Amino acid sequence: MMGHQEVSAQLFYDFQIEDHVPADHILRRIDAHLDLESVRSALKPYYSNTGRPSIDPDLMMRMLIVGYAMGIRSERRLCEEVHLNLAYRLFCKLGLDGKVPDHSSFSKNRHGRFRESDVLRHLFETVVARCLSEGLVGGEGFAVDASLIAADANKQRSVSGEQWRSGQDIEMAGRAVQEYLAVLDHEAFGAASPVPPKFVAKSDPAAQWTGAHKGHAFFAYATNYLIDTDHGVIVDVEATRAIRQAEVGASRTMIDRTEARFGLKPSYLAADSAYGSAHNLAWLVKERDIAPHIPVFDQSIRTDGTFSRSDFTWEPERDRYTCPAGKELVQFHRTYQTPRSGITKAGQRLYRASTKDCRVCPLKEQCCPKATVRKIPRDLNEDSRDVARLIATTPAYARSRDRRKKVEMLFAHLKRILKMGRLRLRGPNGARDEFLLAATAQNLRKLAKLRPNPHKRPAFAA
Template sequence: MMGRQRNDQAQFFYSFHLDDRVPTGHLLRRIDVFVTQALAGIHREIAAFYSHTGRPSVDPKLMMRMLIVGYCYGIRSERKLCEEVSLHLAYRWFCRLDLDDAVPDHSTFSKNRHGRFRDSDLLRLVFERVVGLCLATGLIKGEGFAVDASVIEADASRYHGLEPEKIDWNTVERPSRAVREYLEALDGAEELEAGRKAPKVISPSDPASAWTAKANKRVQFGYGLNYLIDNEHAIIVDVEPTPARTFDEVRSTATMLERTQARFGLKPKRLAADTAYGTGKFLDWLVGQEIEPHIPVWDKGSRDDGTFGRSDFSFDADLDQYTCPAGKTLKQFRRNYAVARTDSAHDSIRKYRASQKDCQPCELKAQCCPNMASRNVLRSVHEEARDQARQLAGTPQFATSRNERKKVEMLFAHLKTTLRFERMRLRGLTGAGDEFHLAAIAQNLRRMARLTAAAAA
């Protein structure tokens, strides 16, 4: 029989406590103890960036807790976040707000994130404290690291890109914060680094982003989210924002490794990455740091036309020369110069040349250099490091690292699907840094909560 609710008179008094309404196993309850430790003493850290006059400021701890809620649950809009915190009991409990406490206005986030938080580097501080907690709880082993980058679409229209020479920044009356940061970096930059290509298209609204087709093969402006993780439990030990260019992403790895060692005393024995990181220069840097490069070598020495590749030529380091399959030598210099030359390296590449007298009558010429008078072989100045990486490629440890490297890709998948982080909301490299640090904080907290709960069970 269908009944009716007969009591339509609201209760006059309620006995209500927020703590009783949040389940024991709720994510926010499990990460609360870690967030409390990470935020301890931040008033002292950023006190110099607050004014002592005017209206009372919003507690930075409250703002940080609200931002953590937003990134843990994929609430990308700050306006929506304020609404959700106002309505959700668990969110109020986590943010230390009582039922009758007012939620800060969404505009407060912009003022603090672009000002006090950024000037004091608060987000970086909180991220490093969370990593320190992971280290203290034994979730970071420090032996094997993995690195990778994922493209996050910039808050810039892909239809409004312009060639750099067609933009006159002097005509912009009120440049945005992202434009000002870009121009300041441009003024302070030196000449173009070796290996870096000048951008063909830039965005007038977010010029620091890169024109890329890496994500889903769709051309767009984007930033590179670079994660350095510990392979044991996929804890993010460092994060770095870059334009979505392979050159910048590879270079940022050295920055993250050096910073991780300086901050936490962590130096891995091995580093896993994909082929994009297998450049001679980076492999040589890793070998110099005594870090095993478990990275496939980026090698263009093989040929697909049936002719001999570079691997078919043997190299003698003592004599500094190659020997071809027919037993003839290839040297850097085949003439006697008045001033003896010792190296022909250009753009980190040495060229070894065979003699035409050896190549022309050779029976193997059709398989070696059918369209050239004589054969040349190019060798990187970092070839010894590349050879070391090739030797490691056949070891069981390399195969293990290749499997562990998938963990960083899983973090990117989780970030984009579960946490809904596919497009930037802030502009400029500093804006990207803010968002990436918060994303890494949220993922580390969620992972720490799950792993510590499993250990306690």
């Protein structure tokens, strides 16, 4: 017989949220690692001692974590989901009758006390410290990389770089424009490159017009991750323009900040060839004493069948190259009355063969068929490049190359699972806020997965 469900009328119900949320729910596991007391302390000076009580900042932080950890991109929808979802209510400590704040409260606090107190950076570092205490950060090796995230900007509402006027009235400009003008001298944005952008978005001028994905160009920011290669914990994150110079500069900022904040200094850094310039390798080797597990960015390899620079032997004790025919290439073939540095504007030294040697050399067609003599440029930091080349031949390099893929997996998780393919917020501060919250959510999810039963924290409670 077909059943028929009837609604039973009861005056009282014995209902506990805890009974209806699975014990292994990811938010239960996250809450076991979450400590917001220090966040409250950081925000306290930014609240008045008088007046009507505000929305609890603990509630707002928990709701933001729910949004970014569960891939809920809209704050309007987030408020609806927290209102309806029992697991979200339990995590946010709302109970059955707790009132969910209006979505506009997030915007007001974001542009006010959240940014003034830098509380989102504080929250992120609190979670990193938790990862450290749980033994998820080894500190021996780090990996760094950047990924492009589309900005909330439309090509149809942009102007060419030549038309853009950075000296516009800042008082009349929008918030995103004011933020752009404020970072014109910042190495992660305006000062990263002297080249003017091809297009500038009126709504978000700090976003970079880029075609790096080899498809349709778009406005984007770059999120830069510095991760520990043991478990892929994100130890630092930085927002920059979507250009290589800014991304390389961000890697240095993150390495220095991680050491200052947590006392972590890796013995090696793994990255792709975008970070393999001579200048960056010299900074790692000479200034920071970090082994670069990075492919050298090298344009000296020839593909036309003639000798490349690697075919010439470098003799550091005699400051010269030796060609395949056994002849020497030196900087100067005579003594000048006024000593010359021999350094070009590009920061290189030029080593030249003798004209009389090259003229009669039987290998000239394989060496310099279109030039009188062969010249070899050597960067001032070529010794650091040689260090990176030597490391690239070791088994340790092969292992770090495989472990570096963890940062790519984090970017895939960011875009596919957390659904951050496009930013909601505009301006450098908006990008920074979103990247910090997303990285915080990823670290919390990793804690929930790898340390589901922490020993030093009480169990989840409403």
